[in-house]
Amino acid sequence: MKDAFGLPQSLLVLGGTSEIALATARRLIARRTRTVWLAGRPSPALDEAAEGLRALGADVRTVAFDALAPESHEAALGKVFAEGDIDLVLLAFGILGDQAHDEQDPVSAVRVAQTNYTGAVSAGLVSAAALQNQGHGSLVVLSSVAGERARRANFIYGSSKAGLDAFAQGLGDALYGTGVHVMVVRPGFVRSRMTAGLAEAPLATTPEAVASAIELGLRRRSETVWVPGALRAVMAAVRHLPRPVFRRLPG
């Protein structure tokens, strides 16, 4: 159960090697979290991530999960929920793709969309139903500022996050009053493996900062969290820029 400050005792990470998710898990283990499930494609990296969290004192288990195989989600996640209540589901899987390459290779572009959007639709619905059965829990969805307005430089990724973001908002409204809380997290540029080698955008942040914002959002039962918080105002302005001006923005 979550405590008065929204801190979970059990955590399910979808996308168990995500740096933001692992930073969040470390933070929550330091407070109340004792049980962690890391869901992802079986890999040495997933085992390593589990080992790292075990060293912090949590009971960590891994479960095979592939965002690209939505037909398997019900069985894979059903197994986790059958073992006990999950207080927090962190939907953290996603890929950035390679915009320049993907524009030439529609199949790999679709893979970005299938992972980030349709994979999340399926995993999100399966998790939401399980949380609703429990009558409590939070579903935290890692979206991105890239979904707020499509940019020339990353619109394939951005459009997938836009879909995810809209889906998560709608899901949050659908679950209002059921005891299940959905929180959409929109980080800006996060310095991580995913963005290694890319030119840094203004207001860049870190996985740890996102983790800290998630903890605060849980306490406040927030529905939308921007990281850093200043992005809320920045993106409100950016959203309304006329197209010719927006096109000329750097990046």
Next chain:
Amino acid sequence: MSADTDTAPVIEWGSVTGWGRTAPTTARLVRPRTYEETAVAVRACGARGSIARGLGRAYGDAAQNAGGAVLDMTGLDRVHAIDVEGGTVLCDAGVSLHRLMEVLLPLGWFVPVTPGTRYVTVGGAIGADIHGKNHHVSGSFTRHVLSLELLTADGRVRTVTPGTPLFEATAGGMGLTGVILTATVRLQPVETSLMSVDTERAADLDDLLARLTATDHRYRYSVAWIDLLARGAATGRAVLTRGDHAPLDALPRRARARRDPLAFRTTRLPAAPASVPEGLLTRTTVGLFNELWFRKAPRSRTGQLQRIPSFFHPLDGVPHWNRIYGPGGFVQYQFAVGHGQEEALRGIVGRISARRCPSFLAVLKRFGDADPGWLSFPVPGWTLALDIPANLPGLGAFLDELDEEVAGAGGRVYLAKDSRLRPELLAAMYPRLADFRALRAELDPDGVFVSDLSRRLDL
């Protein structure tokens, strides 16, 4: 009563929180109006179990059950029998202490123990084994329970009497041994419905502890409001209010109260608004309140006549006062440490004061002997309770540190107030926890009775 008992109890899904308004969860709300309906609701509760709920005054998640059934017991509200000679009452578990006062005071009887609100049910009073300002004299509520009827997981209704393991597990057992249906409670005789109250100020914590130790035994009721925002030499300054039921001859000869000395008079102000912005209670506003509260108290006054509500239940005068903390809600932290642990108490008060927690409802009380319940809260010694807005940054980690100090001093926190304890500390705080778990495992192997509290703390 009879006309509508053959219809099904009201069932709806709803979001439930405790009085602190934190951590809402959703449950099926069932409002049984008869013992039979209660038994049906328990039998039909499904895999996520059920828990009885009274008037929702537990601060945390004790009367919540996410995804399962929450039995609103206030429909079981009959006072069955009053022994006017012997001073006992037999009533349903859903009867409130307020109702009992309305019924009993005109007959010259008072409830044996009342907490800071009279809007708790008899069932809740037993489940939390509540205490009041008279704990140092009279002990907790369940010490005055002569017997109770308990609906257990197997569907049986058992008569449970003091001295048995089931009674001791149920007293303070947070509703996890079954649903209390009725109770027979021993009462306190009174001549009037007024209180004779002595008030004095204590300059600091040491002064307060000394005054309580030296003269508490002279009073049936005793409590101290403590200013936790005062710093330096004034750390722990307090206002003591102590007293007893006023005897008839204490009333002035021509007073209006003489005509009807046992009348139960209450006044209620308008309710707190449904929506209060966050951040009304800050260090500044609470500090100002505390300063005024301390200064308005007389340095020393004896024999003031007060009505029962203003002496025992000042907050009941403002319905829904819990809303003033805004949508973020609040946490009540109440702990107890034994006699001889005054150093730990000083340390904790010092830390709270240094941390500048905006707490205007802080009370300190000296406890008497421990009570029979395995999970009963009181230990002979000291208890401090304070309310803190839940949105105070870093509050969770700060209270965790206090927990360590409390547990280190052999103390404990009160489960009826708790919404955030680290489960690992529970066994150290409650040595009979293993017995409680064992009895539950035997009595309720399928986990029919379960609450968010029991899930969170693995009770």
